[in-house]
Amino acid sequence: MNALKSIKIAALALTALAATNAAQAQEKLSLYNWGDYINPEVLTRFTEETGIEVSLDTYGSNEEMLAKIQAGASGYDIVFPSVHMHDIMSQLDLLAKTDIGSSPGFDNIDPQFVRASTDPNAEYCLPYAWGNVGIVYNKNKVDELSGWADLFELAKSGEKIILLDDPRETIGIGHILNGTSVNSTDEAEVVAAANVIKDNLENVSAFSYDSIPLVQSGDVAAAHWYVGANIFVQQNPDILEYIIPEEGATMYQEDMCVLKNAPNQANAKKFMEFYLKPEIAALNVEQQMNGTPNIPAQALIPSEIADNPSIYPPADVLSKLQIFEDLGQDLKLYNREWTAIKTAQ
Amino acid sequence: MISSKTNVDRRRIMLLGLLVPPTLFLLVFFIVPLTIMVIYSWLEPGLYGGVVWNFYDLNYGRILGWADSRYEKFDPVYLAIFFKSVRLALTTVLICLFVCYPAAFWISKMSDTKKNLFLFLVTLPFFVSLIVRLFAWVLILRPTGFLNQALMGTGLISEPLQIIFTDTAVIIGMTYVFIPFMFLPLYASIEKLDMSLLESSSDLGATRLQTFRRVILPLTLPGIIGGSIIVFIPALGNFIVPSLLGGAKVLMIGNLIEQQFLSARNWPFGSALGMIVMAAILVLLVYYVKMMTREDRLARTPSIKEVQ
Numbered sequence: 001m002n003a004l005k006s007i008k009i010a011a012l013a014l015t016a017l018a019a020t021n022a023a024q025a026q027e028k029l030s031l032y033n034w035g036d037y038i039n040p041e042v043l044t045r046f047t048e049e050t051g052i053e054v055s056l057d058t059y060g061s062n063e064e065m066l067a068k069i070q071a072g073a074s075g076y077d078i079v080f081p082s083v084h085m086h087d088i089m090s091q092l093d094l095l096a097k098t099d100i101g102s103s104p105g106f107d108n109i110d111p112q113f114v115r116a117s118t119d120p121n122a123e124y125c126l127p128y129a130w131g132n133v134g135i136v137y138n139k140n141k142v143d144e145l146s147g148w149a150d151l152f153e154l155a156k157s158g159e160k161i162i163l164l165d166d167p168r169e170t171i172g173i174g175h176i177l178n179g180t181s182v183n184s185t186d187e188a189e190v191v192a193a194a195n196v197i198k199d200n201l202e203n204v205s206a207f208s209y210d211s212i213p214l215v216q217s218g219d220v221a222a223a224h225w226y227v228g229a230n231i232f233v234q235q236n237p238d239i240l241e242y243i244i245p246e247e248g249a250t251m252y253q254e255d256m257c258v259l260k261n262a263p264n265q266a267n268a269k270k271f272m273e274f275y276l277k278p279e280i281a282a283l284n285v286e287q288q289m290n291g292t293p294n295i296p297a298q299a300l301i302p303s304e305i306a307d308n309p310s311i312y313p314p315a316d317v318l319s320k321l322q323i324f325e326d327l328g329q330d331l332k333l334y335n336r337e338w339t340a341i342k343t344a345q
Numbered sequence: 346m347i348s349s350k351t352n353v354d355r356r357r358i359m360l361l362g363l364l365v366p367p368t369l370f371l372l373v374f375f376i377v378p379l380t381i382m383v384i385y386s387w388l389e390p391g392l393y394g395g396v397v398w399n400f401y402d403l404n405y406g407r408i409l410g411w412a413d414s415r416y417e418k419f420d421p422v423y424l425a426i427f428f429k430s431v432r433l434a435l436t437t438v439l440i441c442l443f444v445c446y447p448a449a450f451w452i453s454k455m456s457d458t459k460k461n462l463f464l465f466l467v468t469l470p471f472f473v474s475l476i477v478r479l480f481a482w483v484l485i486l487r488p489t490g491f492l493n494q495a496l497m498g499t500g501l502i503s504e505p506l507q508i509i510f511t512d513t514a515v516i517i518g519m520t521y522v523f524i525p526f527m528f529l530p531l532y533a534s535i536e537k538l539d540m541s542l543l544e545s546s547s548d549l550g551a552t553r554l555q556t557f558r559r560v561i562l563p564l565t566l567p568g569i570i571g572g573s574i575i576v577f578i579p580a581l582g583n584f585i586v587p588s589l590l591g592g593a594k595v596l597m598i599g600n601l602i603e604q605q606f607l608s609a610r611n612w613p614f615g616s617a618l619g620m621i622v623m624a625a626i627l628v629l630l631v632y633y634v635k636m637m638t639r640e641d642r643l644a645r646t647p648s649i650k651e652v653q
Contacts, residue, residue, distance in 0.1 A: 063394070063607040088393050112609055160488075165593040167608060187415070206510040206592020210483075219487045219509075328392055332416040337610040342596040343422045 002183045028215040030055045032065060032076040034254070036228075037129075039287035046274050052267050060209075061166075061299035069094060069259065077262040080254045080273060083115045084326040086125055089257065090118035096258040098269050100126045106277030115253060115323070126272045130253035131227035131290040132321050133169060134244045134310065136212065141221035147175050147245035151222055155203030159221035162214065163197070165207035167338035168195060168324055169250060170224070176248045182322045185330035194337035207342075216240060226252075227311055230289040234304075242310050248320035253293075386616035394610040404617035423601070427621065430598040433512065434580035435562055437519040440575045441527035444520070445572070448534040464532070469524050479518060479589045486514055486590070510592030518586040523579065527572040534568025566640070572635060599620055 029046075031038070035058040039172030043054045052251055057076070059065040062085040069079070070092070076092045081089055089095050100106060101114070113127035120339060142154055155161045164172045172195030186189060197204075211223035213230050215233065215241060229242040256275065258268040264337040274280060281292045282300035289305055292298065298306060313321070327334070389401040406412030408423045452463045470478060485491045488505040496502045508514050538561065546556040584599030593600065598618065605615030 061607060063610060066610075067394055067607060083618050092393055162592070165588070204594070206594055208588075208592050210480075210589075214483075214487060217487070219489050329416055331610065335604070335611070336418065336420070339420070339422060339426075339596075339601065339606075342594065343426060 005121055026051050027267075028055070029078070029264050029271055030057070030076050031078050031080075031271075031331055032059065032073075032099050033078075033080045034058060035060060037080065037254070037288070039284045040121075042284050045280065048273060049274070050267075050270060052270065054271075070188050072281070074261055075263060076259055077264045077268040079257055079259060081257060082130055082324070083253050083255060084324050086116040086221050087118045087163060087256045087326050088256060090116065090124065094260055095124045096260045096262060096268075097123055097267060098125075098258050098265075099123055100269070100272050100276075101284065103269045103273050104278060105273060108276055108278055108281075108296050109296045110293045110295050113253065116255065117253075125255035125257040126275065127273075127293040128254045128256040129284070129288065129290050129292055130251060131311070132177070132244050132313070133224070133248050134226045134229075134235070134242060135166070135222055135225055136215055136229035136240060136242045137208055137222035138215050138220075138239055139241055140239060141147075141218055145222060145241075145243060147243075147247045148177055149247065151224075151245070152200045152203070155200060160205040160219065161203065162206045162211040162220050162223040163204055164224045165209060165332045170207065171334055171337060171340075172250050172322075172324075173197065173224070176245075176250075176322075182250055183325045183327065183332065185327055187331050187333060190337055194341055197341050201341065227287065227290055230305075230308065230311060234289070244310050244313055244317055244321075248249045248322065251321035251323050253323065354540045359394050373505045375625060382616045382619055385613050386611050386620050390613045392610075394612060396613055401613065404454075404613045407614065408617060408621060421584065423618065426596055426601055427598050427625075429576050429596075430581055431625075433519070433595075433597060434577050437523060437580045438527075440520045441524055442531075442569065442573065444524060445528040445531050445567075449528060449535045453532065453538075467528050468488050470525065475522065475585065476589075478521075479586065482514075482518055482521065482590055483509060486517070509590065510594055512591070512595055514590040515587050515595050515597075516591040519580050519583060522586060523576040526575045526579070530571040530575060531565070531568040534565045534571075538564055567637065570636070571652075574629065574633060577629070581626070582622060 011034050025260070029052050031043075031054060033056060037058075038056070043056065046052065047054055059068070062082050065079055065081065066085060066088065069076070079089075086095075106122065106126075109122070109127055113130065114122045115127070116125065119125055121277055130165070135145060135148075135151055141159055145151060145154065151161055164175070168182070171190065171193050174196030175184060175189070176184045177196050178192055180186075180193060181190045188295045203219060211220060211225060212229065214220040215223050215230065216236060225242070227242065229240070233240045233242050257270055258265060258272070262268055275284075276294070278296035278300055281294035281297035285297065285305060289308075289311060292301075293300075298312075309317070385396055386404055387400060387402065388396040388401045390404075391397050403412040403417040405413070406598045407417055407419055412419045452460060455457075455463065483490075486509040487493075488507065488509070490509075492508070493502075493505040497505065506519070542560055542564070543556055546560045552558065581597075582599040582602075584597060584603045587593070587595045587597045587600055591597075602615045602618050602622075603609045605618065609615075
């Protein structure tokens with residue numbers, strides 16, 4: 001009798017344990033995002049509101065993320081690809097249909113940001129954030145800088161500059177100066193754009209993403225960097241300045257996508273809907289200092305961000321920003337020229 | 346009869362138990378990845394990473410000379426990058442050797458407590474992440490960094506030295522990273538050195554230089570070669586140091602391979618480059634093994650020449 005009873009109790013305990021385990025498994029969400037690309041406060045709020053525990057892993061480039069997902073990294077629910085990578089991932093059938101476009105809060109999103117050609121009705125992904133890629137410079141080293149031509153002039157005068165270690169961004173500068181499209185697949189145009197960089201190579205100190213501390217210390221006068229440089233400009237307004245070059249620049253946009261093999265699809269959808277709320281999008285912008293496609297959110301963000309023309313540029317500047325498209329096979333032209341640039345000296 | 350049979354069985358089982366784990370380990374962590382790489386290097390690159398299962402020889406064609414199409418063109422630059430990497434790696438090996446050889450002698454002469462302390466100090470850097478240590482070098486080497494401030498403060502130079510983002514910075518960084526790898530094998534062979542041999546050498550009238558050349562150097566040669574190989578191989582494939590301290594302007598073969606797997610999304614070409622590096626290292630290792638077996642033979646057969 002006693003033995004039977006204890007077995008019963010043990011069985012009960014086991015089922016209870018299994019049940020709590022299942023409940024715990026439901027209460028999870030794992031994000032795979034770019035480094036420092038979401039305000040941690042947003043995640044805290046989400047957990048407070050829904051009780052869902054959020055974990056965050058980070059990557060440094062679209063390709064790194066894609067390679068890891070393709071190699072079978074599983075367990076992630078939400079990724080943040082750029083628009084061209086969103087298209088690629090759609091073609092590779094890696095994304096889950098979420099119907100976020102028909103969610104009630106989706107009216108908040110400016111329709112021009114639903115950019116991915118494979119997802120014209122936002123049935124898969126939610127436009128997350130956008131920004132431009134310009135120049136950050138040290139005001140003690142150079143009084144005024146207005147564009148790419150100035151940047152290379154500055155380099156010629158003996159000051160140091162750093163460009164991004166990214167084939168398309170950096171060859172893109174050549175395209176912008178030559179007046180060709182940053183998505184050109186014409187071999188002659190790509191070579192000509194790469195030659196602009198090669199001609200100035202002697203004066204480029206490095207290709208790097210870690211240039212901000214060097215600009216701040218004055219070791220480097222100016223660097224090719226993202227709009228997020230405004231975070232550092234805000235901390236050191238007397239030293240740093242960030243501009244969108246007058247000749248034009250590139251822009252980027254990341255979308256929030258749910259993976260097809262996401263273990264917590266329902267929670268992922270909840271997070272997307274949570275992020276549609278204007279106050280949450282605004283909370284993210286406050287710390288990230290970048291652009292949000294959420295229209296009502298733009299009224300909620302601090303005025304020093306909303307009125308900063310390098311973050312929310314006027315229409316004529318906006319029209320000069322080009323966004324990268326997926327080039328398929330022709331990416332090889334860019335990689336070939338990139339290797340040529342790196343070995344030209 | 347029966348007991349001897351079970352004895353043989355037991356021995357067989359023991360042998361099996363001893364051999365299976367290392368064989369499995371090698372199979373899973375060496376043979377399988379290597380096979381994947383060999384196969385991938387002969388396949389067509391997938392448009393978005395991965396591979397298409399078609400035979401494709403242009404990956405090697407791009408490196409060695411027969412590819413000529415819009416997307417796959419032979420370029421001598423890949424071999425040039427390879428030889429540049431060999432040069433940087435060899436320089437690193439030589440500098441590591443010059444630093445570690447005297448240091449190992451010095452430490453081997455100390456009392457046991459001091460010895461242990463210094464050996465611990467040599468391995469201490471492993472406790473801190475490599476990336477953090479390399480960023481520290483950026484702070485040291487940059488124009489307004491510690492090194493330039495110190496040199497300018499003492500009046501040795503008037504203009505800051507331009508070290509960061511050059512080959513020199515890469516060599517400094519790699520030397521720093523690989524010194525423990527050179528030190529430990531060197532120390533092991535120097536520690537074993539029988540000091541009485543040096544005394545007899547000088548008793549027999551050899552000068553210091555002769556003692557070094559004829560006694561110390563041959564006896565510590567295994568450590569020198571072992572350390573050199575252990576430093577050379579990872580230095581050749583290194584990509585973190587050139588991208589942080591070389592500012593990605595110094596391109597080594599490791600960077601090129603990394604680029605193929607990430608931004609270029611060309612896994613087969615990356616594999617082909619990897620195979621070329623591996624082939625070069627294999628040649629080196631075969632040479633090393635041959636030389637070591639010859640050394641062993643020489644050591645076993647007492648030759649009259651040595652006695653003279």
